[in-house]
Amino acid sequence: MNPRNIRIKDIARLAGVSKGTVDRVLHKRGRVSQESLQKVMKVLEEIDYKPNLIARTLSSSKNHRIIALLPSASSDAYWAQTEEGIREAEMEWSPYGVSIKVLSFDQYNKESFKEKANEAFEDKPDGIITAPIFYHEALLFFELLKNAGIPYVLFNTHIPEGKPLSFIGTDTFNSGKVGAELMYLGQHEGGKLAVMHLDEDINNSVHLLDKERGFREYFKNRNTLPFKISEFSLQPDKPDFEARLNRVLNDPELKGIFVSTSKGTSVVASYLAKKGKNNVRLIGYDIIDENLKHLRTGIIDFLINQNPKRQAFLGISHLVNYLIFKKKAPETDLFPLEVITQQNVDSYLNSRLH
Amino acid sequence: MNPRNIRIKDIARLAGVSKGTVDRVLHKRGRVSQESLQKVMKVLEEIDYKPNLIARTLSSSKNHRIIALLPSASSDAYWAQTEEGIREAEMEWSPYGVSIKVLSFDQYNKESFKEKANEAFEDKPDGIITAPIFYHEALLFFELLKNAGIPYVLFNTHIPEGKPLSFIGTDTFNSGKVGAELMYLGQHEGGKLAVMHLDEDINNSVHLLDKERGFREYFKNRNTLPFKISEFSLQPDKPDFEARLNRVLNDPELKGIFVSTSKGTSVVASYLAKKGKNNVRLIGYDIIDENLKHLRTGIIDFLINQNPKRQAFLGISHLVNYLIFKKKAPETDLFPLEVITQQNVDSYLNSRLH
């Protein structure tokens, strides 16, 4: 009310020019004489002008269409949570004229991604958010977007060369280290540990291998290494899957399993539950329903939360802030590596998304 | 651009009235004939009108003054982080004309709170955020605020009877359970456990006792209870403090210590470090610098993160969203109970505030 904010009009008055001139100086669009420029600059130096974001936005308040290009939610609870985050973000931002269209592709099929990416591009949206799990195809897509001037935000999988507006995700290498730490906790006698990658193509496994590297790194650092770590890449749809998994689980020396994906975690947990085997420490990823169940029974000992819902939600928020409020998004927004246990899982389920 | 949002003007056109009338209907300020009301209501039922938040806010874009009434940051790293959160929130919201004045009181002195609370009230701000650690004094203060129509948000300590706009904090009871779980982890042989409350007046200890209750509850639920839990309330400024603390720490059967405050955690950690005693599991609260140091050396095994910075930041955000955007804040915003370890602490330090 009283000490009102400084407006362009005020600067104009102080500098003895018109608001049009101040506007041109502020936006560096030239057509200003040296003299006027000096006068305005001088005033700007003295006062702390902060444009009214609300007013600025009002005039350009049109509808903003965002496309979310995601792996299909129907096949995978992880991506279902992602889509939930997208939906919540849409509710949050719809009063600002933001609409979000979700395009789903098959996470095991590059062609499907290419097809949907093309569809997204043809639609000429105002912004795109995607989980670029196919490296090369994504890069080509980004090239298109950049040329068309469509801003895009990545989450889940980082492709720095893609130069996105922003990346939202976790530090996969360190999440492996956290997994290892939790494995080591109060379990120092040594034995065998298994790192498992399930159901994943080589294409999108860079960040899974990062997790494994981190996991191994932790034990490397403690030079008295009592553990033998083996890696297993199994595919549940292959006929020999169960046999191979059994072979790993039946090893009496096996002390722990670290699974690199949320879905893989639930698969392994189910097998352990079926065999009634609770003496192996199981550490995996994410609070998807099936993992939650096994966490409560104690089959799963720890989950590392990648927070897919929040990743998607914040991705949209960064995009919207850029589109509407012209705020620059952080280059990378790395989430904390959240350790989920029986006792704190409910507090995660009950907490709000911001 | 094309499928523009529905505006008041559109509703007016569809209903065959003027926008003034629609406005009156929307805001229920009467002075509308039954006939016009019917027409407008009918249109409103058919379409999904969402007011443009940006435009709505513009007209009332005045300065909003918020007062943050907090324990002094100079004496306590926990409250220093709180103040940081306030400052970051101020930066975030200053483009919207929000200014925040921090009033600090002595966390061990009720009179100091009363004095500052009065000062805050006299200032007639547009909103108040406070950590109401003195129960009765806070209630009186809230009464004042309610009568004056000044909205207030609480964090850290919940006083539901105070009927705040919103409470931001953690579930202290369950955080005790998490502490107990971490204590029990891989440590099942039994022994003695100490719960410590340091440096706290009885006044603001309700939530500390909650933590203790939660801690005990966890062990109560596992009926084969191998641990004997004792409680110690010590005050570092008392002459016998060191002696009493020593007596607890020297017990060879002591297996773990759970400290209920951030400051207390660092005090106990320092003593353990000085004595070179690393065979006792220490679990405490918050990533303040001194705790961080001891976490890295392994003196502290786990920290439960109450996230004071984020609590304050979000408190302000809820208040601002209410004041400016007329969004109703959540009644309670309980944070997840974050488990901090050596390996994930950096990811917390590096992550952004939202």
Next chain:
DNA sequence: ACGCAATTTGTGCTCGGGAACGCATAGAAT
């Protein structure tokens, strides 16, 4: 000195919602 073009500067409208204002009409009070 004049004309014309190039540059500089100012004006005014837009965005959408909020609300004061003022006009018109109907009914009540004098």
Next chain:
DNA sequence: ATTCTATGCGTTCCCGAGCACAAATTGCGT
């Protein structure tokens, strides 16, 4: 019958930034 009041309803301006366009000024050449 005339004044007064209450009610209904449309118009208009405001908020502050952005931007198009018109107006004003300068500069240059003849």
